[in-house]
Amino acid sequence: MTTAYQPAQGDDALEQERMILDSVDRFLAVEVKPHVHRLEHDDIYPTEIVEKMKEMGLFGCLIAPEYGGLGLSTTTYAKIIERISTVWMSISGIVNSHLIMAMTVQRSGTEAQKQAYLPRFATGELRGGIGLTEPDCGTDLQAIRTTARREGDEYVINGSKMWITNSGSGNTIVLLVKTDTQAQPRHKGMSLLIAEKGPGFVVSKKLEKLGYKGIDTCALSFEDYRVPADRLIGGVEGKGLQQILSGLELGRINVAARGLGIAQAALSEAVAYSQTRKTFGKPICEHQAIALKLGEMATRTQAARLLTYAAAAAYDKGERCDMEAGMAKYFATEAGMENAHEAVRIFGGYGYSKEYNVERLYRDAPLLVIGEGTNELQRLIIAKELIARNPV
C-alpha cells in the first residue's frame, strides 16, 4: 500500500533501487517477519538476522565503493530503513547507529583511518555506533565530562556514557570526549575517537527499555582506557562536536524514515483489522468514527513520506537541508506516534494484547521523538533556520 514519490533519477538508478528494495522485502518476509514476535517479547539479540544483513552488504550500504561499501544514495537508504521499520524497528537501529559511526569516519577521518576502518565497517566485521550521551547530558552535549588525556602516543580515557546502542553486541564506537576541559567555547575542547573494545572499556549494564527490544543499548564506563592517538578522527583535537553535528542531517533523515515505517505499519494493520472486525452488524471501517481515523492516518503517513523523501533528495543533491531534515524528523516521528496510538484504539481490547503488532508499534514509536535530537529541539532548529533564511 506504499504510494511512492519518486525524485528525478536516471532509469538505471531507479532500476537498481527497485532491485535492492525487492531483495530487502524478500529478506524481511523470509528472515525477519516470522521471528519478530519471539525475539521482541523475549528481548533476544537477533544474531542470525545480523549475519544475513552482513551477507547482504547492509552494514556498508552508505559507505563509498572504494572503501568496500555499496555507496547507495540517501534516498534509497531511507526507503530501506522505512521498509525495515514496518516489520521490526529494532533491526533499523542495528544498521543505522553503525552507519552514523561509519559515515563520521568517511566524512571527517584521515585517509589512513578510512583505509583502516571503512572496509571492516562495510563487512560488519567491526560493528557499533556512537557514544555521545552521558548520564547527566544528552541534548546539551557540550556538558559531557568524559576526558581524554594525551600520554605519549595514546589517549587515556576516563568517564561514562549512557544509552549507547550496539555497544554490548558491537566492538567499536566513535566516542565523544573532552580533550581540553578548560576550552572556551566548550566545543573547542571536544574531540572524537575511534574506540575499539579493550582493557578499561567496560560495558557496565544492558539497559531495560519500554520498546526497541532485541537490540542492546548499554551504559558504559571508561577506566584508564587507552586509545592510540592515531584514532583521533581527522587527526586534530577540538573538532569533535562539529564532526558529529555535520552528520546529524543524515541521522535525522534516517530517524524520519523509521517514523514513516511505524506510521505505515500502524496504518496497514488498522486498514486490515477494521475490515474484518464487525460490530453492530458491519465491519468497523464502515463506522464513521473509525473511517475518520483511517483518513487521518493515511494522510499523515503520506505527508511523512513526502517530507522524508524530499529531505533525502536534497541531501543527495548536496543541498543544505538542516531545516528539511528537521521537519521530516519532527513530522514523521510524530506521525509514527499518532498512528500507533490510533491503531491501538481501532484494535479495541486486542490493541492492548501482546499477540498483535500494534502493541509493539505503540512501544517503539516514543523513542523516535527523543533520539537524534528531541522533537522539542527540532522545532527550535526549524524556527532558527526559518529566521536565518528570511531576514528582514
Ligand SMILES: Cc1cc2nc3c(=O)[nH]c(=O)nc-3n(C[C@H](O)[C@H](O)[C@H](O)COP(=O)(O)OP(=O)(O)OC[C@H]3O[C@@H](n4cnc5c(N)ncnc54)[C@H](O)[C@@H]3O)c2cc1C
Ligand atoms: C533507546 C535509546 C537509544 C539511544 N541510543 C543512543 C546512542 O546510540 N548514542 C548516544 O549517544 N545516545 C543515545 N541515546 C540518547 C539520546 O540521544 C538522548 O536520550 C537524547 O539526546 C536526549 O537527551 P537526554 O535523555 O539527556 O534528555 P535531556 O537533554 O535531559 O532533555 C530532557 C527534556 O528537556 C528538553 N530540552 C533539553 N534542552 C532543551 C532546550 N534547549 N530547549 C527546549 N527543550 C529542551 C528535551 O527536549 C527533553 O524533552 C539513546 C536513547 C535511547 C532512549
